[in-house]
Amino acid sequence: MKKDAVAYLSTRKRGDMEHHRAIVEEFCKYKFSINRVFTDHRVNSMPPRKREGYGEMLAYCQKHGIKYVLFLNLSSLSRNLDNGLEELKLLLSEEIVPYFAEDDFIANVDDPAARVGDFKNFLAYMNTYREFARKNVSNHVRPASQPKGSIGRPRALNDGQIEALITVRRSGISISQICRMFNVSRSTVSKILADYPELKGEWKGAQSSSEAKSE
Template sequence: MKKDAVAYLNTRKKGDFAAQKSEVESYCKYRFQIVEIFHDHRANATPPEKRKGFTELLDYCAANNCPDIIIYDFAGLASDLDAGLATLKALNDKYTIYCVNNDFFGFRDDPDQRREAVGNFVAYMDQYRESARKAAPVISKKTKKEDGRPIGRPRALNEGQVEALLTVRQAGTSISQICRMFDVSRSTVSKILADYPELKGEWKGARQEPEE
């Protein structure tokens, strides 16, 4: 028997809603009956708790005792990594979260184990966030210019953030999503993944050699 569930979509481009809705319906075909779909558009820079669609989702779940939420993409919860993890943790404390795209938690048929897996992942990422803060480089006086600015170009990510980047890449997060999550360029991600060829993947729009 199908379980009732609600869905949340956070879209960026025209046409994304129809495409994501179709994938959600396909994902839920044999497991869930979608009773409501909540939607925010071009709201990535806005924290989830301040979005109209997301707050309506939470109000609906609380009022109707709906324990299951389907989202399209974990990385799409927020463009900021800290905000995304905080939102995932808050949702997981009350509901069972399922993801259509790049779902790496498993236990789709066991809500308790699934929530435990999500909780373990958030705790794991929190450790890296904390170590990243502690490992933030201290700027020496000798490395500053007269106006107080550091000499040279600062590193885009510290060691803790690099570890977090590799973790989410191993989990299946796309390079484009990683760029948004960590606010870095594709070239920066490419340099980090240079030592991990299994994580590089294929670049879209790659130049093809002409046929002889």
């Protein structure tokens, strides 16, 4: 039996709405029945609770007892990682279980209780990493000078930060967000992900060029 759910879509381009909606509907067609779709446009940098469509979605869920919300992906919650993680925590505290049509990094789909447990473990890990990052903020900035006897440029990130970068990329965080989080360039991220082709994604500039040629 399908579970009652709502969908929330946040887009940067008006033309993306129907495309994103089709992806969400394809994801849920055997699992969920979408009661309503709520939307916001060009608000990714705004905390979710300050968005009009998002607020309407939460009020609807509360009024009708909806426990499942479908998003396109994790980054559609917010382009700011701290805001996105805080919103995940709030949703779970309100007994709302989020699902992602793309890059859903939580293995449990059919067991909501187990899924909530996985989310809590993920949030605990990310909170631990954020505390570590705050205490070691100087490690995010390239040192002015290299140690004596070293050859070449200093590393932008240490081993622990590289592991954290790979983890957050697997969770669906965009490369642009990762660059801001770790204070590194896109080329540095590309080098780190060179051994993980499934995580590299497409460069939007290249995609736009190819689309222009086909028109």
